[in-house]
Amino acid sequence: MSDPLDSKAVLDVLRPVQDPELQKSLVELNMIRNVAIDGDRVSFTLVLTTPACPLREFIVEDCEKAVRTLPGVETVNIEVTAETPQQKALPDRQGIDGVKNILAISSGKGGVGKSTVAVNVAVALAQTGAKVGLLDADIYGPNDPAMLGLADAEVMVRQGQNGDVLEPAFNYGVKLVSMAFLIDKDQPVIWRGPMLNGVIRQFLYQVQWGELDYLIVDMPPGTGDAQLTVAQAVPMAGVAIVTTPQTVALLDGRKGLRMFQQLNVPVLGIVENMSYFIPPDLPDKQYDIFGSGGGEKTAEELGVSLLGCIPLEINLREGGDSGVPIVIGHPESASAKALQEIARQIAAKVSVAALA
Numbered sequence: 001m002s003d004p005l006d007s008k009a010v011l012d013v014l015r016p017v018q019d020p021e022l023q024k025s026l027v028e029l030n031m032i033r034n035v036a037i038d039g040d041r042v043s044f045t046l047v048l049t050t051p052a053c054p055l056r057e058f059i060v061e062d063c064e065k066a067v068r069t070l071p072g073v074e075t076v077n078i079e080v081t082a083e084t085p086q087q088k089a090l091p092d093r094q095g096i097d098g099v100k101n102i103l104a105i106s107s108g109k110g111g112v113g114k115s116t117v118a119v120n121v122a123v124a125l126a127q128t129g130a131k132v133g134l135l136d137a138d139i140y141g142p143n144d145p146a147m148l149g150l151a152d153a154e155v156m157v158r159q160g161q162n163g164d165v166l167e168p169a170f171n172y173g174v175k176l177v178s179m180a181f182l183i184d185k186d187q188p189v190i191w192r193g194p195m196l197n198g199v200i201r202q203f204l205y206q207v208q209w210g211e212l213d214y215l216i217v218d219m220p221p222g223t224g225d226a227q228l229t230v231a232q233a234v235p236m237a238g239v240a241i242v243t244t245p246q247t248v249a250l251l252d253g254r255k256g257l258r259m260f261q262q263l264n265v266p267v268l269g270i271v272e273n274m275s276y277f278i279p280p281d282l283p284d285k286q287y288d289i290f291g292s293g294g295g296e297k298t299a300e301e302l303g304v305s306l307l308g309c310i311p312l313e314i315n316l317r318e319g320g321d322s323g324v325p326i327v328i329g330h331p332e333s334a335s336a337k338a339l340q341e342i343a344r345q346i347a348a349k350v351s352v353a354a355l356a
């Protein structure tokens with residue numbers, strides 16, 4: 001005997017259908033809504049982020065094919081609509097007490113300078129007088145502590161009103177939590193067996209963040225579970241996507257951007273890193289090592305802002321290695337100025353969005 005035709009059966013059969021670009025389930029991405037059954041007729045709404053989605057026809061076809069595998073289905077009616085992130089409701093998301101704005105810095109691909117941007121933007125915001133926290137969500141390759149001069153920091157777990165809470169480390173005006181503080185150490189049970197999802201939720205909710213204007217989440221590269229966990233747990237003020245001018249990094253960045261749009265997180269814009277190289281001994285020269293204008297072109301194509309372009313600079317890498325962020329160590333350098341301007345743009349966009 002076959003299962004009854006109900007909306008659960010329809011969602012179950014649609015669950016393996018993926019967004020071809022994000023390679024994530026349409027059901028998981030909340031793109032399938034209003035499933036209705038009327039006799040042998042199944043109808044539902046497919047919600048896209050943009051009506052001009054280039055993959056629209058493929059997605060519709062895949063959905064129809066999947067639903068037709070259910071016994072008893074004669075007609076499949078799919079209404080395709082588009083919804084901007086602002087229009088979407090924010091169900092089930094729980095803010096963090098005392099934290100005003102939660103932002104993410106993400107990238108489609110590893111090694112494009114995402115942590116460098118996250119750390120320097122955090123410090124630059126703190127330099128303007130804001131209260132700032134940084135959550136290193138790169139659970140398996142955490143390097144924010146080293147970049148923030150906190151490689152040897154010890155963090156404390158305290159008894160809070162609602163269970164144990166972690167006290168963040170602090171440097172250059174920024175509070176930091178990272179898995180780097182907790183691995184290879186004898187920690188209480190709550191931090192053991194770190195399922196990624198659970199650890200990230202603990203980093204959000206079981207940390208004594210106190211009053212913060214900005215909590216910046218440094219995501220691991222890619223479009224994985226950490227992004228899903230954070231975006232589905234807390235209401236986010238926005239995300240900045242870091243890319244380099246190379247085509248592959250740009251393509252991957254584009255994928256990351258779409259994922260956040262789909263998850264209802266406003267995309268604040270793109271940061272292009274390693275945009276050009278100025279030789280220290282020839283400061284009037286500029287070399288576009290990885291090509292030029294990629295970030296600008298992608299931002300334009302996708303209808304998002306270019307938040308800034310950061311040059312390739314030896315001081316920037318050295319600052320990361322030595323734990324003195326360039327906005328502290330060499331505030332006059334071209335890359336520090338670019339990072340300060342990016343921080344300013346991010347703050348401006350967040351306050352404009354908050355007024356909307």
Ligand SMILES: Nc1ncnc2c1ncn2[C@@H]1O[C@H](COP(=O)(O)OP(=O)(O)OP(=O)(O)O)[C@@H](O)[C@H]1O
Binds near residue numbers: 111112115310317335
């Ligand atoms: N504009 C730049 N100029 C010089 N060096 C840079 C620049 N941006 C990043 N780097 C260096 O490149 C390396 C990778 O940067 P970073 O760790 O920030 O990248 P990531 O995208 O966070 O990497 P991961 O994928 O490991 O998370 C670091 O050594 C960093 O100091």
